[in-house]
């Protein structure tokens with residue numbers, strides 16, 4: 001289970017809480033707090049990597065079990081990856097506003113505090129009212145990434161307008177750390193009816209340059225494959241990719257030959273198990 005719990009006792013000592021978890025034959029989730037003495041406990045910190053609907057349900061059940069066993073307990077939630085954040089608007093009539101549904105579930109659960117990393121957009125930021133570790137803070141902690149930027153004198157590249165305001169902050173934070181990087185912005189052209197990506201566009205001369213694309217999430221990778229292909233066509237010497245949340249739902253192979261180095265964090269997975277002879281992969285480990 002990708003959920004861990006630390007208890008803070010009334011005497012200020014801390015301990016890990018074991019949760020027994022299983023699934024009923026019909027698929028429903030079950031949790032039980034093992035050897036939990038609610039009398040001794042003041043607060044709890046839950047760390048959750050939520051990628052599946054089962055994990056979301058487990059988290060809600062654990063919160064309920066804590067509240068019942070220790071009425072009044074303060075439970076804070078470390079939630080590096082906020083699921084469903086990308087569905088932050090109704091693009092086509094008839095769709096759900098999934099980020100609002102997810103936010104409603106978490107807010108109703110009554111956590112005393114929620115802390116996320118690099119939220120997808122201002123919509124989830126406003127709905128969730130969570131504390132946030134911003135992309136610029138994460139990038140500035142990433143020694144291998146900073147070294148790559150310096151070694152190759154790379155520029156930063158936003159894949160779309162949505163990513164560009166974050167990247168301006170990354171550039172400022174890097175500059176404060178003594179690393180100067182130029183910033184470029186590309187555009188994602190989408191099919192207005194389906195939202196599917198048709199092409200990436202970039203109005204800049206990048207021949208011979210090294211570029212680091214930065215974004216919050218890599219899922220199937222389409223955004224970055226299209227953009228990296230365009231960069232290589234325009235004569236870029238080297239392309240790196242930083243994403244805070246490395247879902248990599250199609251693995252890392254589709255990036256081979258287009259992206260030279262990938263930088264990500266452990267927000268959704270402790271260490272990405274992908275084998276690649278071609279793509280360098282660096283993971284910033286912060287979660288454990």
Ligand SMILES: O=P(O)(O)OC[C@H]1O[C@H](OP(=O)(O)OP(=O)(O)O)[C@H](O)[C@@H]1O
Nearest residue numbers: 086162215216217218219220221222223
């Ligand atoms: O790896 P991929 O499958 O290409 O997905 C990754 C992209 O998806 C998200 O944005 P999204 O496309 O949801 O667009 P938005 O910025 O318009 O919300 C994310 O910010 C990446 O840009």
